[in-house]
Amino acid sequence: MNTEPQTYDMVGVGFGPSNLALAIALDAMRQASAGTLTHCFIERQPQFTWHGDMLLPGTDMQISFLKDLVSLRDPTSPYSFINYLRRHNRLEAFINQKTFFPSRIEFNDYLRWSAGHFEQNCHYGESVTRVVPEYQGADVVALQVHSADAAGRERQRRTRSLVFAPGGRPFIPASFAKHRDPRIIHSSRYLSEIARQPLDAAGAPALAVVGGGQSAAEIFLDLVARYPNAKVDLILRGSTLKPSEDGPSINHIFDPDYTDYFFGQPEQVRRSLLAEFRHTNYAVVDSDLIERISAMLYAQRVLGQERLRVLSSSTIEQLQCDQDGISIYLQQAGAPQIRQLAYQRVIVATGYQRDTSQALLAELEHELEGFTIGRNYQLAAPRHVQPPIFVQGSSETTHGLADTLLSVLAIRSHEIARALVEQLGPKPLAMPQLAKRQLLEEIQ
Numbered sequence: 001m002n003t004e005p006q007t008y009d010m011v012g013v014g015f016g017p018s019n020l021a022l023a024i025a026l027d028a029m030r031q032a033s034a035g036t037l038t039h040c041f042i043e044r045q046p047q048f049t050w051h052g053d054m055l056l057p058g059t060d061m062q063i064s065f066l067k068d069l070v071s072l073r074d075p076t077s078p079y080s081f082i083n084y085l086r087r088h089n090r091l092e093a094f095i096n097q098k099t100f101f102p103s104r105i106e107f108n109d110y111l112r113w114s115a116g117h118f119e120q121n122c123h124y125g126e127s128v129t130r131v132v133p134e135y136q137g138a139d140v141v142a143l144q145v146h147s148a149d150a151a152g153r154e155r156q157r158r159t160r161s162l163v164f165a166p167g168g169r170p171f172i173p174a175s176f177a178k179h180r181d182p183r184i185i186h187s188s189r190y191l192s193e194i195a196r197q198p199l200d201a202a203g204a205p206a207l208a209v210v211g212g213g214q215s216a217a218e219i220f221l222d223l224v225a226r227y228p229n230a231k232v233d234l235i236l237r238g239s240t241l242k243p244s245e246d247g248p249s250i251n252h253i254f255d256p257d258y259t260d261y262f263f264g265q266p267e268q269v270r271r272s273l274l275a276e277f278r279h280t281n282y283a284v285v286d287s288d289l290i291e292r293i294s295a296m297l298y299a300q301r302v303l304g305q306e307r308l309r310v311l312s313s314s315t316i317e318q319l320q321c322d323q324d325g326i327s328i329y330l331q332q333a334g335a336p337q338i339r340q341l342a343y344q345r346v347i348v349a350t351g352y353q354r355d356t357s358q359a360l361l362a363e364l365e366h367e368l369e370g371f372t373i374g375r376n377y378q379l380a381a382p383r384h385v386q387p388p389i390f391v392q393g394s395s396e397t398t399h400g401l402a403d404t405l406l407s408v409l410a411i412r413s414h415e416i417a418r419a420l421v422e423q424l425g426p427k428p429l430a431m432p433q434l435a436k437r438q439l440l441e442e443i444q
């Protein structure tokens with residue numbers, strides 16, 4: 001029996017929207033040219049799901065549906081959101097909703113429908129655990145991608161190039177993480193854990209949500225609706241919930257063209273731009289949610305109740321877990337002393353870290369030139385490291401705030417696909433008409 005691992009031109013780590021967009025871009029190139037790349041994607045989840053544990057009823061997209069997987073590159077692509085609607089016989093009904101912002105549940109369905117066209121290229125239910133360099137003399141000629149499924153069965157695939165798109169890793173502050181208590185739940189596991197550890201809906205459990213971002217606000221509202229008698233506290237460090245800045249004048253920072261401008265700036269300028277625009281994306285809440293929360297708090301005051309609270313300017317000084325629950329010791333700015341508050345569940349909506357790609361490359365680190373990502377998303381490497389490595393979603397500091405979002409997917413995926421085919425492809429590229437026209441314009 002042949003036990004040699006299969007060799008691909010490209011292996012993708014993760015199959016969320018970023019690598020799904022790449023699968024579509026590669027397919028578009030295959031259709032437009034004689035050259036193809038053998039490739040596959042390895043995805044940890046058992047099936048395609050877009051932040052499944054945050055698919056809460058009533059939550060909407062935060063960008064226009066026109067920034068789907070393809071439209072900014074090729075509005076005639078069959079993988080557009082509009083074609084998805086037409087295929088599902090909802091195009092007119094959607095238009096009648098008069099919105100640019102579909103529900104997250106509908107957008108997940110669109111992404112899943114798109115992903116369904118690439119089943120043969122995706123290995124679901126496997127986590128990539130290591131990337132091992134393969135040497136010929138001093139040269140790194142290929143990469144071995146190791147993965148494991150939920151039962152611990154290991155697999156290896158060999159590849160001539162790699163595209164990372166593993167998304168964010170839940171950030172849980174150390175003061176919470178050290179307790180390893182299942183009743184402390186990160187927002188990324190919210191729906192699964194709430195279902196796995198149900199509370200008596202008729203009872204009056206005390207629940208806390210920590211954080212001042214969109215996830216925290218959405219979960220707060222979900223808990224309020226899910227447990228009508230619960231006491232729910234939203235605990236945040238900031239002095240108030242801040243609305244996300246979005247509007248015609250500021251939204252240009254999410255345009256794919258802005259990536260060129262941002263990348264071209266000196267590091268210090270990039271840093272100050274990120275700080276200036278942080279509140280378009282992080283630690284901010286859609287203003288309609290803030291209005292709903294404010295209205296609820298006011299309605300309570302009218303009735304003289306205090307079931308729901310927003311505890312702002314609050315620092316969690318200490319945490320204690322025992323069989324009765326979780327005690328949070330809270331210092332609120334201006335309060336004379338620390339308060340002890342007891343909860344049955346604490347949801348930490350404290351955001352994400354984006355260091356998975358770097359961690360998976362640990363065994364190649366000594367061969368690389370730091371973790372420097374070029375304009376075309378390729379990792380800087382010396383000549384003797386032959387397989388090109390690309391990274392999606394981990395270069396906010398060099399490519400701007402849109403890097404972790406959907407806004408740039410249609411264009412970024414094409415840039416990566418083009419670079420892959422140019423570096424690995426056996427035949428010259430024939431590009432889709434629109435991309436070809438753009439390139440000609442660039443050349444002229």
Ligand SMILES: Cc1cc2nc3c(=O)[nH]c(=O)nc-3n(C[C@H](O)[C@H](O)[C@H](O)COP(=O)(O)OP(=O)(O)OC[C@H]3O[C@@H](n4cnc5c(N)ncnc54)[C@H](O)[C@@H]3O)c2cc1C
Nearest residue numbers: 014016017018043044054061062127128166167393405406
């Ligand atoms: C709740 C929520 C809502 C959001 N809503 C919006 C929005 O409306 N608009 C917007 O622009 N952005 C939104 N974002 C930002 C989000 O980052 C992007 O929408 C998008 O998910 C980025 O796609 P991605 O493929 O880069 O990452 P992800 O969607 O995170 O996908 C990464 C995939 O890689 C897999 N993976 C990770 N590690 C491994 C491994 N070791 N082996 C195999 N597979 C692995 C994961 O299981 C996952 O499926 C939202 C984020 C969250 C958390």
Ligand SMILES: NC(=O)c1ccc[n+]([C@@H]2O[C@H](COP(=O)([O-])OP(=O)(O)OC[C@H]3O[C@@H](n4cnc5c(N)ncnc54)[C@H](OP(=O)(O)O)[C@@H]3O)[C@@H](O)[C@H]2O)c1
Nearest residue numbers: 060061062173211212213214215216237282283349350351
């Ligand atoms: N419907 C949607 O489309 C939707 C829904 C959810 C999320 N998202 C997106 O997902 C991304 C992440 O959003 P997010 O809300 O999960 O995370 P986030 O925006 O990064 O917010 C994290 C929050 O956690 C707080 N925090 C971090 N460490 C803390 C600590 N040690 N103690 C107390 N608080 C701490 C931060 O506080 P500080 O403010 O003090 O730093 C911040 O308020 C964003 O791009 C967002 O737009 C979209």
